[in-house]
Amino acid sequence: MxxxxxxxxxxxxxxxxxxxxxxxxxxxxxxxxxxxxxxxxxxxxxxxxxxxxxxxxxxxxxxxxxxxxxxxxxxxxxxxxxxxxxxxxxxxxxxxxxxxxxxxxxxxxxxxxxxxxxxxxxxxxxxxxxxxxxxxxxxxxxxxxxxxxxxxxxDPGVFSPSLRDPALRKGLLEMCELPETATLLLGVGRFAPEKRWPMLVDAVAAAGNHHQVGLVLIGQGRDRKAIERSIGGNPHVRVLAPITNRGELARVMASGDALLHGCEAETFCMVAAEACASGLPLIAPDEGGAADQARANGGWTYKSGDPAAAADAIAEYCLGRETGLAGPRADIPAPRxxxxxxxxxxxxxxxxxxxxxxxxx
CATH class of the missing domain: 3.40.50.2000 (Glycogen Phosphorylase B;)
Structure with a gap:
């Protein structure tokens, strides 16, 4: 400039x-x-x-x-x-x-x-x-x-709903041992305590009692072992290595069904903005930058730090997607x-x- x-x-x-x-x-x-x-x-x-x-x-x-x-x-x-x-x-x-x-x-x-x-x-x-x-x-x-x-x-020109890849989505769900009809949630970011990944793993497991839902986590950080302990033997939650290629990350983001977020301390939440630019709905805590973006884009919020509330929000989204009332959008306005x-x-x-x-x- x-x-x-x-x-x-x-x-x-x-x-x-x-x-x-x-x-x-x-x-x-x-x-x-x-x-x-x-x-x-x-x-x-x-x-x-x-x-x-x-x-x-x-x-x-x-x-x-x-x-x-x-x-x-x-x-x-x-x-x-x-x-x-x-x-x-x-x-x-x-x-x-x-x-x-x-x-x-x-x-x-x-x-x-x-x-x-x-x-x-x-x-x-x-x-x-x-x-x-x-x-x-x-x-x-x-x-x-x-x-x-x-x-x-x-980043302008990187994230877009047009990058949605049904074959990639199918492959990620197969990795979670789930069929194409299941809901695919993505969690992207640092593996740090404030991101509350173990809480989200538990919430997905609870919602999974009534809905077919998988969670793919993408990132790295010191909390990885705690995340793996919380996953235990759950085949529907998988952890991928960090994706450093922005184009590949954009393709993965566009191929999910929603972004699941757990941190109420985001000052903006870049990954939430990238998800919205990719056409994904947000399921986020009710405080912080992720919450602001979820509300602005018609997403789902739950009481911060509450695993039961997170599970309810996930289940509500899954039900909406199963009945055709919720899901990724290809007609979102151009992002900031x-x-x-x-x-x-x-x-x-x-x-x-x-x-x-x-x-x-």
Missing amino acids: GHEVVIIAPGPRDEIEERGPRSRIIWLKSTVFPLDFNYRYFSDVPALYETLDRENPDFVEASSPWRSASIIADWPGKAPRALIMHADPLSAYAYRWLDPVATRDTIDGLFNRYWEHLRRLDNSYDMIVSASAGLSARLVAGGLKHVVTNPMGV TMDDHFRELFGTYERLIAPKSRRAA
Whole structure:
């Protein structure tokens, strides 16, 4: 879109990685995060500030609500800045752990320090960008005043109902030891605790007492063994290796009957958007980004974290499909794309830059 984009990221060494005529990554030597060796954090703040000063950006975007957001808030540069809420730690951890024993008001009170942190950031940033209406509403209710909702979107030209492959669908159902008349559910994403895959496996098994339904899980992650334990000897649930080819994933997505999702902590839920773009209905928890998309696209929702409610929603969808009242659609409207997201985002940035440019002049 004609903009110069520079990413400053913590890495194992100081290095500049060119990504094109107007884009590059500046890696700053940084310390490994002690709780997860896959991550690093900006441990040399003067080096980060020096890099920002040298780049002299028109706009600065922080993409994590943690320490780096506070560092960028304190940077003395004059460029306007935005915080992108790519994480919802309260939903991913606090609510998931404590919802069974405490009210949301009580939990928020226990984690008031985090809310105070977000409110301090809100005072320092020109905008807090949220990708779902549900998250935006919670942030506003928590006292933030600069929240802007800007949903993300799918890769243009990749996902489509036209890619539906009856032979592929038949093969996946055969893998689940089920006939073509059965319902094929897909679960796609990281195998992590907050995704609640074991709960969904149990829900599919319960719905399977009254309907022929199979579940194919596609992904990878540290929770794989827990998922396999929950599957046990159930022949109607299968785990596939992650599909790294986007075209192949699009073909699989279009060949299912619905996407089954279990995580209530999604800030947007890219896989739900890709499923909708593929013509699939959504069966999702009633909170988070997946819920927003399910409601917007006529999907099914169930009480978050409740396996019995998930089983009921699956059974309701299966019954609707068996009676011809539900199922994949070939006539869905064109989905929102990432190009749409960035046009809107950069347009907002340009409007924030203009007043500061006039004051500087």
